[in-house]
Amino acid sequence: MEEIIWDADQAARYDTEHARIDTPLTVAYLAELAAGGDVLEFGVGTGRLAVPLAGKARSVLGVDNSAEMLAAAGRRPLPDNLTLALGDAQSWTTERRFDLVVCVYNLLLHFTTQEAQLAVVRNAAAHLAPGGSLVVENLHPPLRAMEEGERISTLRLAGAGMAISTQRFDWKSLLLDQDVLYVDGDGHRVRQIAQRMLLPSELDLMARLAGLRLVQRIANWRGGSWRADSSAPAASNVISVYRRAE
Numbered sequence: 001m002e003e004i005i006w007d008a009d010q011a012a013r014y015d016t017e018h019a020r021i022d023t024p025l026t027v028a029y030l031a032e033l034a035a036g037g038d039v040l041e042f043g044v045g046t047g048r049l050a051v052p053l054a055g056k057a058r059s060v061l062g063v064d065n066s067a068e069m070l071a072a073a074g075r076r077p078l079p080d081n082l083t084l085a086l087g088d089a090q091s092w093t094t095e096r097r098f099d100l101v102v103c104v105y106n107l108l109l110h111f112t113t114q115e116a117q118l119a120v121v122r123n124a125a126a127h128l129a130p131g132g133s134l135v136v137e138n139l140h141p142p143l144r145a146m147e148e149g150e151r152i153s154t155l156r157l158a159g160a161g162m163a164i165s166t167q168r169f170d171w172k173s174l175l176l177d178q179d180v181l182y183v184d185g186d187g188h189r190v191r192q193i194a195q196r197m198l199l200p201s202e203l204d205l206m207a208r209l210a211g212l213r214l215v216q217r218i219a220n221w222r223g224g225s226w227r228a229d230s231s232a233p234a235a236s237n238v239i240s241v242y243r244r245a246e
Helices: 008-017 023-034 050-054 067-074 114-126 200-209
Strands: 038-042 059-064 082-086 098-103 128-140 150-156 162-170 175-184 187-196 212-218 236-244
Touching: 023 038, 023 050, 023 098, 023 128, 038 050, 038 114, 050 059, 050 082, 059 067, 067 082, 098 114, 114 128, 114 200, 128 200, 200 212, 200 236
Parallel strands: 038 059, 038 098, 059 082, 098 128
Antiparallel strands: 128 236, 150 162, 162 175, 175 187, 212 236
């Protein structure tokens, strides 16, 4: 199954609803890995990372399967060394090779089968230049909260908005289905989101199948250590950096 496609309304609201993301910190980390080279970002979205990252790289190529998200990105002032392309991360390809390939903010989770997720990892690996790095950021499955199979959570958005999410988890498929009610000054709307959760061990196996090895795993863009133990938070980010195995 393909990654979900964002429509025009979701694209227009994306940056506001995700304003809590620390973009400068993320860009600084990715720029250090890119070391002034060429960057490929799958799931470029509205360009929130690609535009500032282009100021620290030789070139950035951003790919997304949503024309509406790319249109939103195109409304930003785009630097000359940033190119946008419409395509699916499973199959989009170019002859170019990159010093850094980026799959962040849960991109992989929006592909809802193991086969599709593996296809994305393999495609990303195929576009790495010698010595290049693949960075994957996923939400670690909130295992404690999912033991009962369902939960309700709330999240305050930028401004006066709020999101109320009902989540249902299927242990057999690792699918997380969410019905999210957004409430803000414009009224309310409901959005359905499906994601396939990935444990770090499964992601590592996918990377090995793609010829990559893990070189770093952190919990945030500040470089904080990630704890794979029972005392770790019920839900946390996992940022993994891979390079081609020797």
